[in-house]
Amino acid sequence: TIPEPQAEGDLDAMPEKSKEILKEKLKERNFIPLHEDPDDVAHTTSLLDEDGNPITFLEGPDDDQDWEDQIAKRAGIQPSAPKTRTVAPIASLDMLRDNLQSTIQNLEAREEDISNAMMRREADLAQTRSDCQRQKSSIEEAGKACSDYQQLRLDLANWVGALRDLEEKVSPIQQSLIEMLTLQFETSHKEWLNWQDDICITLEEFGRLERVLGRTPQDLGAQDTDGGVDEFGRDIGSQKRRDRNIRFTRRSEKRVKLPESQTEDLALSYLWTKEEEASRRFDILQEALRVAVEDLDDDFSNDKALVNCFTTWKAEYQDEYKQCYADLSLVQLLHVFDQVDFCKASWIRGLIKVHEEMSFGGRLYCTTSMRARDRDESDTSAGSSIDRCLRKQLVPFILEVLREYPSVVFLSDKMSKFISIGISDLIRQIGFESESSRSICDAIVDGSKNSMQSLSIPLLRSGTGLDSDDRLVDSMEFTKKELPNFAQGLILNVLRHWMPLLEKAGPIQYKDLGKHSLAFLSETYLFYLSSLPAGQVKLAPIWNVLVGKYRALLESPEFILQSAPLRVSTTTVRRGWRQ
Secondary structure, three states: OOOOOOOHHHHHHOOHHHHHHHHHHHHHHOOOOOOOOOOOOOEEEEEEOOOOOEEEEEEOOOOHHHHHHHHHHHOOOOOOOOOOOOOOOOOOHHHHHHHHHHHHHHHHHHHHHHHHHHHHHHHHHHHHHHHHHHHHHHHHHHHHHHHHHHHHHHHHHHHHHHHHHHHHHHHHHHHHHHHHHHHHHHHHHHHHHHHHHHHHHHHHHOOOEEEEEEOOOOOOOOOHHHHOEOOOOOEHHHHHHHHHHHHHHHHHHHHHHOOHHHOOOHHHHHHOOOHHHHHHHHHHHHHHHHHHHHOOOHHHOOHHHHHHHHHHHHHHOHHHHHHOOHHHHHHHHHHHHHHHHHHHOHHHHHHHOHHHHHHHOOOOOOHHHHHHHHOOOOOHHHHHHHHHHHHHHHHHHHHHHHHHOOHHHHHOHHHHHHHHHHHHHHHHHHOOOOHHHHHHHHHHHHHHHHHHHOOEEEEEOOOOOOOOOHHHHHHHHHHHHHHHHHHHHHHHHHHHHHHHHHHHHOHHHHHHHHHHHHHHHHHHHHHHHHOOOOHHHHHHHHHHHHHHHOHHHHHOOOOOOOOHHHHHHHHHHHHHHHO
16 A cells, blocks of 8 residues: 655655556546646646546636635545536547638638728728818809809899989980970971962962962961951961961071072971071080980990890809890890980981081981991890880881971982981891881881872962062962972982882882872873973983883883873973974
8 A cells, every 4th residue: 555645745755656556546536636736727637438538627726616626635525515527528630720720711801801891991081081172162162153143143233223323314315316306307397388388378369379289288268367366366367477477588588598508408408497406405415415424334334244244144044044034134224325325326416417417428327236236246135225226216216207297308318318328227227027127118108108298389370460579479489490399309319219228128118109109290290390381301300210220110011001191291301302
């Protein structure tokens, strides 16, 4: 029997064989030797199972109950109850290799996932920074656009305010000019009618009137004593006689003062009255217009800057531009500039200061037409503003003059040339097919008809005795000398100035005016010339114009019968010349 060692030194002193036997016993008794370190976290004790295979199990101080059992065994005290231990089988090397390989693969996959995640996060970060920069730029651009938009609205508001203020000042000036011109034409037309009436009544008063061709004066045949009295008890007949004498005196004074240069256009010299007063009014209105324009700030005095402002608005905010109908607003604003140009136009000055300004040959230098050509032809708004000015202001004025007061327009050669050229420019501006153009062509036909129909041509009765009365002398001189010139000038003006205009602008009106002119020549004018001693001389210029410019019209089937009396008269006159 080998005694059990009591201390660690006793085991070292024992022989090797005794140590092995003792260890075997200790293993059987599960005795824990003292020389082993109880502080080891885990150590493995090999045992053999029934088949002799090693069994591994884990022991360690972490298990409090096992540690107490070990202490009790060292003290020789049997533990109260044996504890069953769970013994795990030892894993094989292949299994560990597989497990490690799987773990490595999992770690590599996780590493790849983490790397991909980092790459995605870096891409997201870059995208976020790019979006941030883009948003920052968008905000800056939006702020700038908002600022530009507000500035544009401010500019438009300033333009509207400035031009509305100018319009309030210019519109009365323009209206005054039109009224002044209309009054001039009205006064001239009435003067022409009164002149003919006075001649016919005076000839009848002295028994020298045989009959009247054309328009019969209203008071012809009525005695001045039969006029009655007015509401104040005054004799109307004596008032008419006094007014007639005043007009005779005024014409006689004008005939004496008539310059030699104006003898070729007697109608303009006699009929265009109150020129000095109209000239003074015109100068006053022009000064008022100048003050109104100078009061406008220089930034708002250029119509091209206004067009550019609206062009910018249309290019940058097209939807809003259409919703606001901005083209109409642009037309209204440009109309103010056209009103100013209308008042400054040289043709108005030419009509007011007729003897000064019409010496250049009657060319109508209409400022509004030139401004229309200066503007961009593709800008329909600017063109619309010009058309609006012409249609709203100039066209009504021309229509009223041609239809209501046409006498001086068709009797005066200078006035016919001046206005016909202006109307030709106007029709080209507003278009040949426009309604306004057709209305002007109709007004030309109506005006020429009214001018011919308004002629009161007295046929003289042979008388005896001396013509001692000044009124009778003036009446006889008018009938024999001045009235034939007026009638001839009327027909020549129609043929030279108005017929060519209608030939281009209104073919229908052209034929209508030609028909009426031939009827007047055949039915009235030839009969009047037959009563004059040298009447055949007045026919030659008219026939030369007809043959030179309107031969096709005379020889057309539509007018061949109507022109037959004129042909016969011309042939007779030529035979007389030959003889």
